[in-house]
Amino acid sequence: MDIPSTVISTLRLAQSVMSPRQSASEKRQALYNAIAGQKISFTPERGERIELHLRNCGYDEGENETVLSVSIHDPQRPEDFFNLETDFRYHYTMIFFNDPREVGNLLVSELYFNEVGPEDFRIELCVNSADPPTLQLAFERVETVMAQVHSKYHYFLRSQYKQYSDEFEVLESFNGTKTEYEVGSSIDTEELIPQPFCGETYGWSDDDVDLLDRISMSYRAREYIEYVMKAEAGGDQFFVLN
Known part of the structure; x- marks a missing residue:
């Protein structure tokens, strides 16, 4: 039985690819062009294929924080949405948040959940970075956690x-x-x-x-x-x- 180990990427410390001379609006557009629209689909251990879509991102220059909006289609989503949010947050905490390398220096500072339909919902991640490869890593964390939510474990x-x-x-x-x-x-x-x-x-x-x-x-x-x-x-x- 595999209990996942924590993987924290050093990409978080990478220098932003965007020039400091760019305006805030140009930075937002550059980020959107770099990462928005990406999709991931996978079949977990238990259940049917899950689809993730990184639909949007918003950059806050003052906080150097990017909000990623990820829509999720999950055919085996529990009817009680609160249970899903609880399970997602539990596994996110165990896999990432509790790692000593990230405590006090969080990659994702907040998670917000919105129910869209019986099989669909949206998660917004507040990411303490404006670096496209690091934002890609944050998006991939959603896949990691959703796979754990639908595992034998x-x-x-x-x-x-x-x-x-x-x-x-x-x-x-x-x-x-x-x-x-x-x-x-x-x-x-x-x-x-x-x-x-x-x-x-x-x-x-x-x-x-x-x-x-x-x-x-x-x-x-x-x-x-x-x-x-x-x-x-x-x-x-x-x-x-x-």
């Missing part, structure tokens, strides 16, 4: 949440005007370890997952359950990257 996480979430409790506290959430449970993490011969349930072969993998997955399952429960308690206020 994620199916296991969601199944554990459905089975064990009743044994967890969300505790709220207040720090000034900010609400903070903690999740408590008396459950032993060992109970979350996938057992031998359960591979058929989650879609993998038992030979693919050794004991160390199973133990690691139990800790990831606990993290996922706690994350989802905090998201459900806090709603949009919980969904803050920085």
Whole structure:
């Protein structure tokens, strides 16, 4: 069972290809011409083909920030859009945001989600760069995360949440005007370890997952359950990257 490693590109530090003499409007047009209109399509481990389209970008010269607007067509999108946003943000956090090389120096500072239809939605990424190759990298992160959302690994996480979430409790506290959430449970993490011969349930072969993998997955399952429960308690206020 592959649990993805974090890949942070050094392209982020690359010098912008745009001349500093260009006006802000020229920079915006140059960025649009360089990256807008790109498409990615792929078939995840579980489900049908997903299509991504980088439709637009907007450049803020003062912040040196670019907003990418990515439309997504996902035939297996869950009916509850909040679940999709929660799962996407969870995997983005695990794959990219928690990497020590990016903490305090984020490539993507904000994510915004908009539901368009039963199989369609849009994500806007606020990217701390105006470098076209780096913006391309940010666009490709959407593919990486969507592939994880529809993986065997994620199916296991969601199944554990459905089975064990009743044994967890969300505790709220207040720090000034900010609400903070903690999740408590008396459950032993060992109970979350996938057992031998359960591979058929989650879609993998038992030979693919050794004991160390199973133990690691139990800790990831606990993290996922706690994350989802905090998201459900806090709603949009919980969904803050920085």
